[in-house]
Amino acid sequence: MQSIKIMCVNTGTSVDVEGGSTLLQVASKVLPEGEWPICALVNNKTEALDYILYQPKMVEFLGIDSAEGREVYVRSLCMMLYKAVRELYPMHTLRIELSISRGYYCRLLDADSQTVQLSADDVEALRARMRECVEEDIQFRRMEKPTAEVMDVFRSEGLNAKVQLLGTLNQLYTTYYRLGDTADSYYQPLAPSTGYLGVFDLIPYKKGFLLLPPDAGNPDEATKPLEQEKLYNAFLEHLRFNRITRVANVGELNLAVEKGATADLINVAEAMHDKLLGRISDDIAARRAKGEAGIVLIAGPSSSGKTTSCKRLAIQLMTNLITPKMISLDDYFVDRDKTPRDESGDYDFESLYALDLERFNSDLTRLLAGEEINLPTYSFELGRRVEKPRPLRLDAHDVLIIEGIHGLNPELTASIDPRNLYKIYVSALTTLRIDNHNWISTSDTRLLRRIVRDHKYRGTSAEETIRRWPSVRRGEEKWIFPFAENADATFNSSLIFEIGVMKEYAEPLLRAVSHDKRQYAVAYRLLRFLQLFHAVPASQVPSTSLLREFLGGSSFHY
Numbered sequence: 001m002q003s004i005k006i007m008c009v010n011t012g013t014s015v016d017v018e019g020g021s022t023l024l025q026v027a028s029k030v031l032p033e034g035e036w037p038i039c040a041l042v043n044n045k046t047e048a049l050d051y052i053l054y055q056p057k058m059v060e061f062l063g064i065d066s067a068e069g070r071e072v073y074v075r076s077l078c079m080m081l082y083k084a085v086r087e088l089y090p091m092h093t094l095r096i097e098l099s100i101s102r103g104y105y106c107r108l109l110d111a112d113s114q115t116v117q118l119s120a121d122d123v124e125a126l127r128a129r130m131r132e133c134v135e136e137d138i139q140f141r142r143m144e145k146p147t148a149e150v151m152d153v154f155r156s157e158g159l160n161a162k163v164q165l166l167g168t169l170n171q172l173y174t175t176y177y178r179l180g181d182t183a184d185s186y187y188q189p190l191a192p193s194t195g196y197l198g199v200f201d202l203i204p205y206k207k208g209f210l211l212l213p214p215d216a217g218n219p220d221e222a223t224k225p226l227e228q229e230k231l232y233n234a235f236l237e238h239l240r241f242n243r244i245t246r247v248a249n250v251g252e253l254n255l256a257v258e259k260g261a262t263a264d265l266i267n268v269a270e271a272m273h274d275k276l277l278g279r280i281s282d283d284i285a286a287r288r289a290k291g292e293a294g295i296v297l298i299a300g301p302s303s304s305g306k307t308t309s310c311k312r313l314a315i316q317l318m319t320n321l322i323t324p325k326m327i328s329l330d331d332y333f334v335d336r337d338k339t340p341r342d343e344s345g346d347y348d349f350e351s352l353y354a355l356d357l358e359r360f361n362s363d364l365t366r367l368l369a370g371e372e373i374n375l376p377t378y379s380f381e382l383g384r385r386v387e388k389p390r391p392l393r394l395d396a397h398d399v400l401i402i403e404g405i406h407g408l409n410p411e412l413t414a415s416i417d418p419r420n421l422y423k424i425y426v427s428a429l430t431t432l433r434i435d436n437h438n439w440i441s442t443s444d445t446r447l448l449r450r451i452v453r454d455h456k457y458r459g460t461s462a463e464e465t466i467r468r469w470p471s472v473r474r475g476e477e478k479w480i481f482p483f484a485e486n487a488d489a490t491f492n493s494s495l496i497f498e499i500g501v502m503k504e505y506a507e508p509l510l511r512a513v514s515h516d517k518r519q520y521a522v523a524y525r526l527l528r529f530l531q532l533f534h535a536v537p538a539s540q541v542p543s544t545s546l547l548r549e550f551l552g553g554s555s556f557h558y
Contacts, residue, residue, distance in 0.1 A: 022051065
């Protein structure tokens with residue numbers, strides 16, 4: 001076969017290979033001996049290593065230290081887990097629910113969809129079978145067949161959610177995978193074989209177990225779980241909500257769209273948000289009656305919907321005869337020349353120490369003592385604080401609401417008696433699944449929200465938002481997630497219908513990302529993800545919805 005030229009990003013050189021070669025064959029030719037990737041970017045699209053090259057391409061080989069490589073590793077672990085479950089517990093259904101506690105929470109269900117409580121020995125048996133699969137080095141075989149045939153394959157294995165989803169997509173052909181005699185589908189590439197998956201752990205957790213992937217900082221060891229009891233409880237509450245609405249996966253959401261039933265679904269989901277915020281408001285009122293909780297701190301990661309959560313909570317507080325007064329942490333930034341810098345030498349505005357903690361604590365102490373303060377004003381144009389008249393006093397029925405990423409960090413309010421504080425963590429814990437083995441990433445949900453919002457309100461391209469996202473995520477890992485369990489209440493801001501609404505807003509923005517940019521890999525992946533959804537009419541979303549913070553058309557002023 002004719003020779004073709006491959007540009008290898010890893011080495012910065014071109015290499016001639018025989019047409020029809022796989023990426024794995026090319027890797028063995030161009031990479032140093034002993035260095036094995038798990039996937040590759042081919043013209044900035046993530047591909048499995050069995051991808052066959054027929055034309056000149058630009059190729060970047062990736063290990064599990066990359067976001068794409070880690071995703072491939074985790075999804076491959078999931079299929080290996082499914083194979084083990086199918087062999088050891090064939091009468092039970094595996095459901096991989098979500099990413100939590102630095103791992104992936106899984107349950108086994110019986111024929112009535114009730115959770116099967118596994119013993120530690122049961123979990124160890126699964127773990128041992130997965131270890132055997134690693135030793136056997138079984139190939140992940142990518143298949144592509146007419147969709148009707150694939151639906152028959154999945155139907156024979158009891159993968160009904162996959163059958164239901166495929167039935168709504170109207171695709172002629174469908175890609176799926178085989179691992180030995182086990183069939184499954186994943187919406188991203190998988191590793192070449194189970195021999196690549198030697199680092200993982202499986203431990204009992206709650207009513208199920210945690211699948212733990214390699215640690216990001218030390219990929220030779222499985223990650224150690226982090227206790228996230230409050231997030232877990234918030235997630236469970238929304239799972240129960242999904243059962244009531246009979247929409248738990250994308251196939252069921254698509255059927256609701258086809259039946260014209262989304263208006264009722266939206267109304268119920270919005271009412272759920274009202275109920276949760278009302279419950280938090282009642283709790284604050286009870287604390288206020290004891291002379292506590294004069295300050296409410298609201299924190300959460302980027303695009304979790306903190307701002308609208310604040311505004312809707314304020315309304316609920318007023319129904320409890322409490323007057324909310326709001327201030328912004330942004331006004332407590334230190335002058336630009338005193339701002340700490342990150343590893344790249346750029347100003348680190350995400351750092352806790354970008355705030356004037358002394359002035360902040362002094363002002364809060366005086367407010368709680370009944371004194372009047374003058375709120376500072378920070379000028380982003382000048383890069384420093386400017387003083388202007390902004391008097392503030394808290395009266396007997398007032399509560400101070402402060403939104404900011406550091407709200408749960410005890411160092412932010414080190415001088416304040418904890419009894420005077422009520423802390424709320426806002427997170428978009430997506431409980432809708434693609435199917436039983438494919439969950440929807442909370443991070444992807446927030447990224448889609450941010451792409452749409454940044455374009456509408458800041459004129460920022462999807463490419464630029466995607467480029468900055470890894471830095472945002474690093475800041476969250478350092479300054480937000482470690483303190484989530486400090487919250488008095490957790491508010492799940494996800495909406496079961498939101499990806500269907502986001503679809504028509506996000507798709508044109510993602511298509512505009514240049515193919516020659518590294519960010520196209522994420523844009524292409526998100527476009528493929530959005531193709532699974534039927535569009536939900538945005539006209540059905542009320543003006544008070546948290547989703548309007550990102551789409552526009554909100555009745556709140558931001």
